[in-house]
Amino acid sequence: MRPKKHRTTESGDLFRARLDQIINMKHELVQLAGKVDWDWIDGEIAPLYSANGRPGIATRFVIGLLLLKHIYGLSDEGVCERWVHDPYFQYFTGEEFFQHAFPHERSDLSHWRKRLGDKLELLLAESLRVAHEAGALRGQDLKRVTVDTTVQPKAITFPTDAKLLHAAIEGLNRLARKHGVRLRQSYLRIAKTAAMMAGRYAHAKQFKRHQRQLRILRSRLGRIIRDIHRKIEGQTVLENAFALPLGRASQIRSQQQRQRGWKLYSFHAPEVECIGKGKAAAPYEFGVKASIVTNNRRAPGGLFVLHATALPDNPYDGHTLRDVIDRTETLTGCAIERAYVDKGYRGHDAQNPRRIFISGQKRGVFGVIKRELRRRSAIEPIIGHLKTDGHLGRCYLKGRAGDAANVILSAVGHNFRRILAWI
Secondary structure (H helix, E strand, O other): OOOOOOOOHHHHHHHHHHHHHHHHHHHHHHHHHOOOHHHHHHHHHHHOOOOOOOOOOOOHHHHHHHHHHOOOOHHHHHHHHHHHHHHHHHOOOOOOOOOOOOOOOOOOHHHHHHHHHHHHHHHHHHHHHHHHHHHHOHHHHHHHEEEEEEEEOOOEEEEEEHHHHHHHHHHHHHHHHHHOOOOOOOOHHHHHHHHHHHHHHHOOHHHHHHHHHHHHHHHHHHHHHHHHHHHHOOOOHHHHHHHHHHHHHHHHHHHHOOOOOOOOOOOOOOOOEEEEEOOOOOEEEEEEEEEEEOOEEEEEEEEEEEEEEOOOOOHHHHHHHHHHHHHHHHHHHOOOOOEEEEHHHHHHHOOHHHEEOOOOOOOOOOOHHHHHHHHHHHHHHHHHHHHHHHOOOOOOOHHHHHHHHHHHHHHHHHHHHHHHOOO
């Protein structure tokens, strides 16, 4: 028999060094738990809940879980699973004794996110306060900022006519089964085959056959829509339940590939927008636009996200600058002296336009301003970290409220990662 290979001394030292690093990171999490003002957060969130009925879950428990989820880039299920076997996670959420089972339901995180709503900005303000208290962020770093926008993609596939028509047929069939509406014919097998063949014919550039499969899908979807209308006519409860799905299905059936105006890009997520950012690899992205504000000069702890918000309906960047700057000043409590933006903000509506400097601008750019304008592009890797290390790269939360919550919590997670690295 071949003898077993033993771990060499060098690799053993690397293993022990890595283990010490992990232990130190856990101790930093304990220090962070002591710096967060849980009582202040609890006082701000308490008015959202009633004193009647069953006692709610402790604020520190759920807020701590949300912070841990976005600090370490975990899913709802992943953070609950890790909480069970990680004593540092349990201490961070306020437990005094080690628990061997998760005491609540995973869905409580979803309920809390919906209930918090606009109050999620309190967590962003608290992350900046903790960074300032730890010495990672100074007051002077808040006066000069960089503003940029990016796209937060939604959890949908690339929309094609065949996929959308097939999804509408499947969605109406699911809803009909749920409400006990017996359809004359489901067309599920026909629709699946037609969607599959449409993709094959498009790949082979056989577009006449491709269009024939699309006509099959459109005609079958129209039959299902008319059949449901006949079956639910005069039944108010069913008409209300089918109103939105039937409207989406009719829109998908009537829209064309290159038509102008509003289009529907997902049957289950109608809030998705098509946004073109001019990238060679991804000319179009499907999601919602998000605005990010960071400090321009590098603080002792690095670049922090001072404000983050979702911008539904894909507004022009320049028309959002005034509101973004005002909300950033409200959140940080510090007036902004200078803001640096890219060329997408030309024609902006800022209150003090002389304090806004656009990339490539020559007039009024000299000395310190010229050096700070060159640092405008430093926001790009921060957006990259928000997408790769956080959850900004793909939003799995439902609706526009989920889009807004995911943007803010991704920024909170980035700030606390910077604080942990500084500690």
